[in-house]
Amino acid sequence: MSGRPPPHRRSVLGSCLVLAAGAMVKAGVPRTEAAVAADDTPPTRERLVLSTWAFGAAANDVAWARLLQGGHPLDACEAGLRVTEADESVSSVGYGGLPNADGVVELDAAIMRGDTLACGAVAALRNVLHPVSVARAVMEQTPHVLLVGEGALAFARQQGVPEQEMLSPAARQAWEAWRAARRPVVPAQDDHDTLGLIVLDQGRFAMGVTTSGKAFKLPGRVGDSPIIGAGGYCDDEAGACVATGDGEEMIRSAAASSVVAGMRRGAAPEEAVREVLVRLRRRGRGETSVALLAADRQGRVAGCALQAGFEYALTDAEGTRVLPGVVVA
Helix, strand or coil: CCCCCCCCHHHHHHHHHHHHHHHHCCCCCCCHHHHHHHHECCCCCCCEEEEEEHHHHHHHHHHHHHHCCEEEEEHHHHHHHCCCCCCCCCCCCCCCCCCCCCCCCEEEEEEEEECCCCCEEEEECCCCCCCCHHHHHHHHHHCCEEEEEHHHHHHHHHHHCCCCCCCCHHHHHHHHHHHCCCCCCHHHHCCCCCCEEEEECCCEEEEEECCCCCEEEEEEEECCCCCECEEEEEECCCEEEEEECHHHHHHHHHHHHHHHHHHHCCCCCEEEHHHHHHHHHHHHCCCEEEEEEEEECHHHEEEECCCCCCCEEEEECCCEEECCCCCCC
16 A cells, blocks of 8 residues: 555645745745755655754765665665764764663664564663664574663673673763762763664665763663664654654554654655654643654655754765754654
């Protein structure tokens, strides 16, 4: 069954988006990527890489290069995520990620392909630099979707994954300062910024997420990132979505799968994202840090959040650029 809306609905929806974009330009409001994409008749972007936050740009570049080499979207997705997992300067992902309350870095990751809906994930994984690769091994080498804690580490060892100390010097210093003061020492925006990455290549989707979770969390806390349908989801018939911010809110709202379900019904990415965020705000969750990033089969994208400050990186044939997310009132 096709995930595209009937022709008349696409026409009406496209017209509405174009009119809305024109109104924003007249009012002096910057046009969103989704609004710009609505001007394409039909949209022509068949290949793209999309990631949360400005630091995702480096991951995008590696993923894009893998696509140009003929790689599958899943390979491109994994390759991009591994870049940030190894980047010590990112305090919310991989090596460099801030630890839990005991000073231990616990990592969550997931990966998914949109053609078969095959997926794999790990949670509360310790001592491994690239949890996304372990998540892919869970998908491809086991009948399971999610492995956690000691079980995830034991599986990684079985796969020959090397272990290492994951608490970077800077993260250790931040944890020691937090322990002494018993209060966060980093801006709230920086303590749980998941890297979510979407790859589209001629109708084929892959998505992945990787994070060290909330800074100084209770040991064993698991957020939305490894929960398929909460932190990320993709389906070649409809599109893909990844989430970042307060993972508990994404779990409560089944955020990513809800956005993809909206696109499956024929909604444009921004419409589908807004529907979920408006629902959260209506339930009194408007002050939380929640951002959603989505792409549909036509290559239209949308990045929206409940609070200001969200950015996302987009790579296509025109290059890589960082774009501001739209705040949903």
